[in-house]
Each structure stands twice: as structure tokens, then as C-alpha cells.
Amino acid sequence: MKIEPIKNWLQDAEKPLVISGPCSAESEDQVLKTAALLAETEKVDVFRAGIWKPRTRPNSFEGIGEDGLKWLQKVREQYGFKLAVEVANKNHVEACLKHSIDILWIGARTAANPFSVQEIADALQGVDIPVMVKNPINPDLQLWIGALERINQAGITKLAAIHRGFSLHEMSPYRNVPKWEIPIELKRLYPDLEIVCDPSHIAGKRELIPHLAQKAMDLDMFGLMIEAHCDPDNAWSDKAQQLTPSALKELLDQLVVREKASSNQQFTDQLSVLRQQIDLLDDDILEKLGKRMEIAIQIGEYKKANNVTVLQVNRWQEILSKRIEQGKGMNLRDVFVKKLLEIIHEESIRSQTNITSK
Ligand code: PEP
Ligand code: MN
DSSP states (O other), X not given: OOOOOHHHHSTTOOSSEEEEEOSBOOOXXXXXXXXXXXXXXXXXXXXXXXXXXXXXXXXXXXXXXXXXXXXXXXXXXXHOOEEEEEEOSHHHHHHHHHTTOSEEEEOHHHHXXXXXHHHHHHHTTTXXXXXXXXXXXXXXXXXXXXXXXXXXXXXXXXXXXXXXXXXXXXXXXXXXXXXXXXXXXXXXXOTTSEEEEOXXXXXXXXXXXXXXXXXXXXXXXXXXXXXXXXXXXXXXXXXXXXXXXXHHHHXXXXXXXXXXXXXXXXHHHHHHHHXXXXXXXHHHHHHHHHHHHHHHHHHHHHHHHTTOOSOOHHHHHHXXXXXXXXXXXXXXXXXXXXXXXXXXXXXXXXXXXXXXXX
């Protein structure tokens, strides 16, 4: 993908780029009031508002529609913010272009549907406008990349990604599980593509937002999209997760923004010593895993010769509980030890099954 650095298309874009505004535009008064309060914080670069809202259940507020775009234009005139709006189809794109919206974003439900993304991409052929693509609701990195590629292939190079968490049927304190490893992998694959974190939709409730925003900064994400409303408790959508502009200011004042690298020589030297130690330990771990797999293969052959099942559930149970207990004495969290063992066990089972099925 050919991606233009964000600094080329968002003047003075500095880390963190802050995109804020209400979940939905509700009335001219609500939009302008929220914008006025956000302008007072002097911390916001881009004003966001949902004009068409993809709601989970019908008969709830589905967005104000095109009228809201005129209110946004007033926001830009009065406060100088750039404007960002979610688009889900070609009509939305056309309406936004007609009203000179500065940035379009594709929502999580739309990003999950290649037909919709392609329709948007087709409507953007030959248009020069920045587009941000949220992760699809399901934790599928390829689908996220595919959506970015469709937009990129339409000629859009002013591109960024938005991480908003994933909708899973899983116990979690969050509305959408962050699965940080997915945006981290996206960053590894496309180092030029900046990622904006949307802690509001990850959190689902406002108390969890500051911690998530800090985590995004620690992971070197470029910006934050945080929902703010002049009267969050009476918002027409996503009320539990919207901040007041003053709470947003407090969050941003407390945010520690870290640099990618440091020019402090002592730090760089110290870091490289510690990294050498990590490299040696990784060598050890891999060597031991290799040996462990060899033994697992031997066991597989024995099992085959004696016609016993590959899965020995009692033994697996014993390993799990013993190692989890051991790990506690080494400051390793039980969830971590369990996940690690599950991956190792799965690979052993796979290689043993290969042997028995030969
Ligand atoms: C939104 O930003 O208000 C929104 C609908 O987000 P998402 O697509 O992440 O659910
Ligand atoms: Mn929302």
C-alpha cells in the first residue's frame, strides 16, 4: 500500500492527534455547544460526529441525516476544527463530499463487509480525501487490511487505521475486547500506516477510557478518537461511554506521550544490554521448545505402538495445574501460563496426531 505520512495531510498533526465530538449529531444546539466546550480545551484537532448511525437493534435513534452536515460546517467556521464523519455507503460519501467534510471514516460494522467497503471505494475514485478505517467488529486482521487495501486501490493514500476493539462473546470488562496484538501486528506489517485508538468504543463505559488511552500511547499509536458530549448522560447514543469536554481535557492533561526513541546515550546503551539478555533467553526458550517437541514426537510413536489415544486428559490436567502453581512463584500470571501451555500442547497434539494417522 502507498501511504502518505499523516503530517503531509493533517497540518501540524502532532502526537497525540485528538479526534473528539459526540457519538451522534443530535441537534444544532448540541453540536455547537459540544464544539464550543471542546474548543475551550485547546486540545482537539478534529471534530467528529455520527450523522448516520449503525445501531445494533432497530427503532433506536439512527442518526439525524444530511441536515447534521450543515451543523458540522458551522463548527468548522466557528472553531476551526477539521471535520470527520462516518460513511457506510455511496450516498453518505456523496453527501459528505458535497458538504466538504475533511476526513471520512469507515465504521466497524461496515469494515466487516467487503461489498460495502468496495461501494465506498468506488465512490471515492479520483477523490483526494483522507480516510480512516476502523477495525471490523470481528478480530480478523486480514479483513481489516482488505478494507484498507480497497480504499487504497481507489487512489486514497491519505490513510489511517482506527483500533476500536472487537465484539466477542467473551467475559470482559470491556464492551469490545481490545486484542492489542492485532493492531500491533498491523503496525508491524505496515509501519507507515498510523493507528488512532478509539478507547470509547473499546471501553463502553467512561471510567475505563483514561487507562486505555494511556495504553494506546504506550503502544506508539498516533492518535485518539474519544467521544465527548456537552451532556453525556442525556446523549441519544452511547451515553455511558461519552465524556464531558472537561473530563476529556483532564484525561489529555494527564496523558504521558512517549517518543519512539530517545537520544539519551545512557538509555540506549542500557537498553541494548538488556535486549542482549532477552535475545539469549529467547534462544534458550526456543532450544528447549525444540527439545520438548522431539520428546513429544517420541511419545507419539509410543502411543501409536501401544494403540492409546493422543489426548490424555488426566496428564494434561496435571500439567496445567502443576505449571500454573509453579508460575505463581515466578510472578507469572495464571492466565499467561495457561495460554502458553495451551499453545505448546496444541502443537504437541498436532504432531502426535500426524504420527498416529500415518
Ligand atoms: C462511532 O464511532 O460512533 C461508531 C459507530 O463506532 P464503531 O463503528 O467503532 O462501532
Ligand atoms: Mn459511538
